[in-house]
Amino acid sequence: NAGVTQTPKFRVLKTGQSMTLLCAQDMNHEYMYWYRxxxxxxxxxIHYSVGEGTTxxxxxxDGYNVSRLKKQNxxxxxxxxAPSQTSVYFCASSYDRGRHTGELFFGEGSRxxxx
Amino acid sequence: xxxxxxxxxxxSVSEGALVLLRCNYSSSVPPYLFWYVQYPNQGLQLLLxxxxxxxxxxxxxxxxxxxxxxxxSFHLTKPSAHMSDAAEYFCAVRYSGGGAxxxxxxxxxxxxxxx
Numbered sequence: 049n050a051g052v053t054q055t056p057k058f059r060v061l062k063t064g065q066s067m068t069l070l071c072a073q074d075m076n077h078e079y080m081y082w083y084r085x086x087x088x089x090x091x092x093x094i095h096y097s098v099g100e101g102t103t104x105x106x107x108x109x110d111g112y113n114v115s116r117l118k119k120q121n122x123x124x125x126x127x128x129x130a131p132s133q134t135s136v137y138f139c140a141s142s143y144d145r146g147r148h149t150g151e152l153f154f155g156e157g158s159r160x161x162x163x
Numbered sequence: 164x165x166x167x168x169x170x171x172x173x174x175s176v177s178e179g180a181l182v183l184l185r186c187n188y189s190s191s192v193p194p195y196l197f198w199y200v201q202y203p204n205q206g207l208q209l210l211l212x213x214x215x216x217x218x219x220x221x222x223x224x225x226x227x228x229x230x231x232x233x234x235x236s237f238h239l240t241k242p243s244a245h246m247s248d249a250a251e252y253f254c255a256v257r258y259s260g261g262g263a264x265x266x267x268x269x270x271x272x273x274x275x276x277x278x
Binding site: 096 | 172195197199204205206207208209212214253257265266268269270271
């Protein structure tokens, strides 16, 4: 059982370039999330989704877009990368509210560097 | 807004000594509380969670935490530290009446184990 899988695990971009991070989960979870982790800041929520075809903004959504075309996949896009987006990105998923108490299952992270 | 405060960005203990990592949350509504551990270059792994059952919660690797409503605290403890416990620890909160917008994380505490 793979759980939550993120690709790519590492990426280096130049300022202004675009890219997409892919998150896939095989646990049939309804909810999916994208967080970024920066030193001394903990994890901050970028966007989340409560089901296929839905997305919502989190705490730090600016400069990112997301899509949830399939239940098992959640894509995070950067249209024009900036050095401030250098970070480690984590995808997570969870059951819907009726079946869980909030526990998130995390991927191993994607380290992005923007030069 | 909900928030989580972890006291001490770095905590250093000797191998075999007591580990105490502090977490306080802000809320007037009973929350769900979590401790996650992150080993270097890995994702976050759930250590334990409080979901309004027993106030003393036992987790993996010998860790436990006690929910104290009067102190709005959820401190993590382990009686005897092991070298393998060296990692980053995150406290997180989710409110029982909340929506799907994930967990709110503290900024993390880096646990250092001295030989």
